[in-house]
Amino acid sequence: DIQMTQSPSSLSASIGDRVTITCRASQTISGYVNWYQQKPGQVPSLLIYSASFLHSGVPSRFSGSGSGTDFTLTISSLQPEDVATYYCQQSYSVPYTFGQGTTLEIK
Amino acid sequence: QVTLKESGPALVKPTQTLTLTCTFSGFSLSTNGIRVSWIRQPPGKALEWLARIDWDDDKFYNTSLKTRLTISKDTSKNQVVLTMTNMDPVDTATYYCARMPPWHDAFDIWGQGTMVTVSS
Numbered sequence: 001d002i003q004m005t006q007s008p009s010s011l012s013a014s015i016g017d018r019v020t021i022t023c024r025a026s027q028t029i030s031g032y033v034n035w036y037q038q039k040p041g042q043v044p045s046l047l048i049y050s051a052s053f054l055h056s057g058v059p060s061r062f063s064g065s066g067s068g069t070d071f072t073l074t075i076s077s078l079q080p081e082d083v084a085t086y087y088c089q090q091s092y093s094v095p096y097t098f099g100q101g102t103t104l105e106i107k
Numbered sequence: 108q109v110t111l112k113e114s115g116p117a118l119v120k121p122t123q124t125l126t127l128t129c130t131f132s133g134f135s136l137s138t139n140g141i142r143v144s145w146i147r148q149p150p151g152k153a154l155e156w157l158a159r160i161d162w163d164d165d166k167f168y169n170t171s172l173k174t175r176l177t178i179s180k181d182t183s184k185n186q187v188v189l190t191m192t193n194m195d196p197v198d199t200a201t202y203y204c205a206r207m208p209p210w211h212d213a214f215d216i217w218g219q220g221t222m223v224t225v226s227s
Contacts, residue, residue, distance in 0.1 A: 001170050034213035036154075043203065043220055044154065049213035087154055091212035094167040096144070096156040 002026050002090050006099035012107045019075040021102045023088035026069075032092035033071045035064055038101075039084045047086075048073065080106060109133035111143075111204050111218035118224050119194050129187040129204030129218060136162055136182050140209025143187045145178065147200040148220075155200075159207075160187055194225045 003026035013019050023033060031051035036044040046055045048064035051071055061076045075082055083106055088099040115127035127145070134141060145157040158178040159167045168176050177190045187204060201222045205214035 032212060036214070043217045044214075045217070046213050046215050049211045049215075053211070055213075055215065089154075089156075089213070091207075094159060095169050096159075098154040098156065100153045 001095055002029060002092065002097050004088055004090055004097050004099040006086075006088055006102050008102060009100065010103040010105070012105045013078050014107045015078055015080060017078045019078050019082075019104065021073045021086055021088075021104075023066075023071045023073070023099050024069055025071070025090055025092075028068045029090050029092035031067045032090055033064070033066065034089045034091060035062075035073045036087045036089065037082075037084045038087065039081075044087065078104075078106070109206065109216045111206060111216060113202060113204050113218045113221040115202070115221055115223065117222060118226065120227050121195055121225060123194050125189075125191045125194050125198070125223060127189045127191075127202055127204075127221065127223075129189070131185050131187070131204075131206070131218075134206065134208075136160075136180050136185070136187070138162055138209070142207040143180070144205050144207065144214065145187075145189045146203045146205055146214070146217075147198075148203070149197075149200040152200075157191075157202075158189060196225045199223065199225050 005024045035048040038044040052064045085101045085103045111131040141162045144159040160178045175192045201220040203220045205217040
């Protein structure tokens with residue numbers, strides 16, 4: 001199985017900050033990475049698919065990049081409503097696997 | 108509007124078999140490229156993918172759980188069913204079903220989830 005490793009596990013940042021979360025795959029997976037946001041007590045929702053494509057309705061402050069084994073989710077200007085846990089997921093091959101999550105808080 | 112909704116028992120005893128149903132609307136599992144997966148999340152922990160069934164009835168399973176899982180579909184009822192045998196307290200989790208559309212390989216629509224507790 002492909003292992004997905006996220007860093008950091010938790011993160012505290014100020015409103016307006018640029019925030020970066022990284023995800024590393026245990027083998028090359030081309031651009032088959034997706035990013036999800038899970039706000040406290042809510043269902044996960046898709047942010048980014050295929051490494052860099054913004055899902056419909058997602059604010060443009062979110063962006064994704066990377067290919068091969070290293071991927072990044074960036075929030076260009078942190079907003080209060082971005083408090084959540086973020087997960088990467090590989091869809092290169094089944095069984096699909098998720099990262100362990102990055103919990104983002106406001107400083 | 109695409110929706111999915113999970114249903115099943117909130118409490119099961121150890122060693123019992125869990126049966127969960129995902130009832131969806133707004134799409135058909137007979138449409139080329141549509142896939143539905145089950146994903147779970149233990150309290151306070153990360154997401155774990157369990158199984159996937161495709162429009163053509165292909166099925167895929169989590170490596171460590173595949174001996175315990177069976178996924179099936181009833182296209183006429185717009186339902187996907189997951190069974191998990193020999194339930195254990197470590198299987199306590201919120202279980203989600205989610206759709207993968209034909210045009211990309213991400214879970215674009217999720218159900219609300221159903222919490223399952225395994226306890227005697």
